[in-house]
Amino acid sequence: MVVGKKGEASRVDAASIRAMLDQKKQMKLFLSACAACGLCADSCFLYQNHRDPTYTPAYKALNSLGTLFKKRGKVTRAAMVEMKQLVWGKCVLCRRCYCPFGIDIASMIAWARAILRTQNIVERYDLDIRGVGPSPPEGA
């Protein structure tokens, strides 16, 4: 991400996202092979716990990496922040999700995370969970 000038922090570098997407053609194959059957939901403990369709493995992959492929990286920063909620907030990358068609969903979610990181969109557990930054050093 380019930073320093006014407004640039809100930009998305679509060209670098495209370059990353082009590195992993297999991911595109996985996306086109998904039949949206929903069977992978049964193997995701987070889906089992929440019973919310946005927790199904396929939903998380299709609405993060799938969207990036579909739009060829031309997404807004706000859209990428929403993807962050899916790929970090609703997945722990335990790799338990099972697809009878052999789609490696966890690797798709992991690749979506990698792409988000290039845009400086990343889960900050110290900020995102507690809502505050790290404690200042003693005496500060």
Ligand code: SF4
């Ligand atoms: S990833 Fe596999 S199991 Fe999940 S919806 Fe797609 S085809 Fe079905």
Ligand code: SF4
């Ligand atoms: S890797 Fe993510 S989507 Fe797959 S089972 Fe684990 S939490 Fe669910």
